[in-house]
Amino acid sequence: MIDLVIFDADGVLFDSVEANIAYYNAIFSAIGEPALSPIEEREGIYYATIQMFERRAGGDPAKLARMKEVARGLDSARFFAMLRPPFDLRPFMLELRQRYRLALATNRSTTVFALVEHLGLAEIFEAVASVFDRVRPKPAPDMLELCLRRAKVEPDRAVYVGDSPIDREAALAAGIRFIGVGDRVEHDQRIGGLGELPARLEALFASAGQRKATSSSR
Template structure:
């Protein structure tokens, strides 16, 4: 394996949380009197930072309403902890094997730091990662700022790492910094959508993801 670091998205890539996020966004918005949107609209913005997501869903939203919606989203989302049951099958074993092989492991996510820190503990996955970066401590995807910070942590170049994610925001972020990417089909965006940003591979199973990593 030529790459030295595997960088993972969180929601929809490692953890089966997409529907819970969509439900929480729906509840927070409608509670404030904003119109309910199609489920696909809520799913489509998963991966962005929360402010960027809300601005995309409800253009022109006021700062006051955005703050209220963020608080409402947090209340609904944190009623359900991310447990090992929500971790996709095969993820824990794959991360352990990468760790045993001496590969660096990182997370680049649109989640808040508060949300990710809770999920790292409650999911049991926290022990597998050297560094994690969140949208609220840098810039939201598809800006590659968080990837740049991870690369500096490891002191490597973009072509020595791979970004693994389920959305076009992951794929575009990697493309913009010159990093290879692998798209996974079990999250938000489908194969054709992911392919628009030229990932090295698009996989539909954990076994295929392992094989794709071995070929890099």
């Protein structure tokens, strides 16, 4: 049985490619750094900001400090305006919440609560965990485990919905089921987009119930 559905943010609830590129390029431009490379553009979708900064700084603490300083002064609203949800998220999530408890686990940090407000999902999630909680970013399982503790749910009664290999790795390390979204991640439980999630959850729910019934009859 599935009690808790934990969502990643970027790449699951919305397409953030344009927003992420604009965000990092604004910071790098301000300190005289070149724009994101094509590889960095892909990594920026799922790596935590501090991971992106550290990789670009290359061990230079002064450069890392400048990146953090510029980031603190940026207005998140201009980048939130570039996010592209697949549809109106609020009614979808309210409908889903009638069947499951919902949580959010993202490698975002200081922007996470403003982001949830921007999306109109402030009261939707029972638990929210992010790098802002001073836990290791994914692929470490820390923030998923934090969601489980905050929601008081056992790992075998939860599922994580993510779009990247690091999401899949985090779910595996936390001992919870995983559903992949889109073509950036390979998994036997993979859907093309968020709209397919309710049907996939129902299938998982039925499968888990069938296994339990089979086990009980032995």
